[in-house]
Amino acid sequence: MPTTQFHRDSTADWYAKAHLKTDPGVVSVHYLPKNAGEREIRLVEVNELIGDRTDDALEPIDFGIDRGSDNAHTLFVLDVTPEQWERIKARDLSLPAGWSLDGEVSYLDE
Amino acid sequence: MNSYQILWWQQAKSDHEAFQLLRRQGIAQCHLLHYLQMVTEKIAKAYFWHDGSSPPKSHAGFAKFLRALGGIQPLDQERIANLFAFTRFKDFQYWIEKPAMPIAYGLERLAPALANNGPNPEYPWPHEQPEYAPANYDFPIWALLTSGRGRTLMTVIGLAVDRFLEYADT
Numbered sequence: 001m002p003t004t005q006f007h008r009d010s011t012a013d014w015y016a017k018a019h020l021k022t023d024p025g026v027v028s029v030h031y032l033p034k035n036a037g038e039r040e041i042r043l044v045e046v047n048e049l050i051g052d053r054t055d056d057a058l059e060p061i062d063f064g065i066d067r068g069s070d071n072a073h074t075l076f077v078l079d080v081t082p083e084q085w086e087r088i089k090a091r092d093l094s095l096p097a098g099w100s101l102d103g104e105v106s107y108l109d110e
Numbered sequence: 111m112n113s114y115q116i117l118w119w120q121q122a123k124s125d126h127e128a129f130q131l132l133r134r135q136g137i138a139q140c141h142l143l144h145y146l147q148m149v150t151e152k153i154a155k156a157y158f159w160h161d162g163s164s165p166p167k168s169h170a171g172f173a174k175f176l177r178a179l180g181g182i183q184p185l186d187q188e189r190i191a192n193l194f195a196f197t198r199f200k201d202f203q204y205w206i207e208k209p210a211m212p213i214a215y216g217l218e219r220l221a222p223a224l225a226n227n228g229p230n231p232e233y234p235w236p237h238e239q240p241e242y243a244p245a246n247y248d249f250p251i252w253a254l255l256t257s258g259r260g261r262t263l264m265t266v267i268g269l270a271v272d273r274f275l276e277y278a279d280t
Contacts, residue, residue, distance in 0.1 A: 023258045047258045049209065051201035054192055056269075061261050064136025074134070079261050 005070045009033065009105075012041045015075065016107040025049030027082065029107040034100040039073040042099060046085045053081055060096055111160070111278040118156035119274045125149045126271045139252040140231035140244035146255075146267070147220045147231065150175075153270050160279060169221035173214040179277075180206040186280050193273050194266050209259040210266070216251040 009031075016029040025047040032042045042060070060076040078096065080088065087093035089101070129145035147169075154175035158165035165171065180203045182190050187199035196202040222230040227237055229247060234240035254260045 019258075025258045045258060047262075050258065050262050051205055052197035054195045054197055056192075056195040059265070061264055062134055063256065064134045067136040072136075077261060079258055079265075 006039060006073055008036075008038065008041060008073070011071075011073065012043065012105070013107075015041065015043060016105075019043075019045060020107055020109050023047075027109045028085075030085075030101075031105040031107070032095075032099055032101065032103070033105070034103045035098050037074075040076065041073060042076045042078075044078045044080060044085070044088070044095075046082055047079050048082055050079060050081060052083065055084070055093060058084070058093070058096070111275065112162055114159040114162070114164075115156050115278050118152050118159060119271075119278070122149050122152035122156055122274075123271050125152060126268065130268075138245045139249050140247065143217075143220055143249055143252060144231035146264075147217050149267060149271065150214070150217050151221070153267070153274065156274060157278065169224055170218045172218055173211060176206045176210060176214055182280060190277060190280065193276055194269050205262070210263050213251065213254050213260055213263050216254065220249075220251070 012031040012033070016031055019026055019029055023045075026045050027048050028046045030044040030046070032044065036042050058078065058080070060078040063075045063077075064072075065075055066072050078099075084093055088095060095101070125145055126149045129142060129149055132142050132145060150172035151169055154171035155165050157175055157178070158171065179190060179194070191197070191199040191202040194202060196205065219225055220229075220231055222232050225235070228235055229242070229244075229249060231244050231249075234243045255264060
C-alpha cells in the first residue's frame, strides 16, 4: 500500500490491481468514486469462485485502514458474482444506497 | 430454541458487533482476530446446545458447525442455503468444504490453547522466551480473511449470527 499522504484514486488503483493479482477468483474490479467521501474507497469485485448467491449478500464489507496516519481511509468492498454484475450494469439489481456506476473505473484480469 | 442457546447467541451477537466496530476502526489485526475467533466459537456453541446438552468446552467447534450446516437433512437444505445467501445447497456445501474450511480451522487455531505456543491474538509467544507480540504481528490468516473468499466467510459469519433464530432448531 502507498505510504505517502492519502490520494484516493491512486490508492484505489493500487487496491484494484493488487486484488486482481492476488485473488484467483476475482475477474474484474470496479472503482466507484461518485458520492464517496474523500477518504472512502468503494470497490465492486466480481468473483467467479463464490457460487451463485442470493441478493441478500449484497452488502459491502468495510475496513478501516491506517487510522491515525495521513493515509487513513475506509475501504468498502462489495463482492458479487459475474451474473450479479451483469444485472447491476443492466440496472436490474441495485447497488448499496448512495453507490453509483457513474464515473466507474474498471480493472480487468489479464 | 432453548434458553442456553439464547444466552450463547446473545454473547456471539455482542462479540460480532464489537468485531465490526473494531474492523471499521482499523486497529491491530490481533484484536479483530480475537473477536472474530470468539464470535465463531460462540455461535457454534449456541447451535450445538440445540439438544439441551452442553457442547465440549474446547475452543474448537466452528469447523464442526459449518460441517453440520453442510450435512443438514434434505428437507431443510434449500432453506439453509438461502439463509446463508447461497442459491443452491450444493454450492453451499462446496463452499464449506473448499474455500471456507481452511480459514475456519485457521480461526480455531488462533485460540491460545490451540495455537501450539505460536501465533495467537492474545499473548506474546513462544511462552518460554517470547519473540513476538500479537499487536505487532502480521497474521497470515488476516490476509486470507480480507481476500474474496475470506470476505465471503465474514459475510456468512454475520448471517449466522443475524439469522440464528431461523436455523437454531434445525
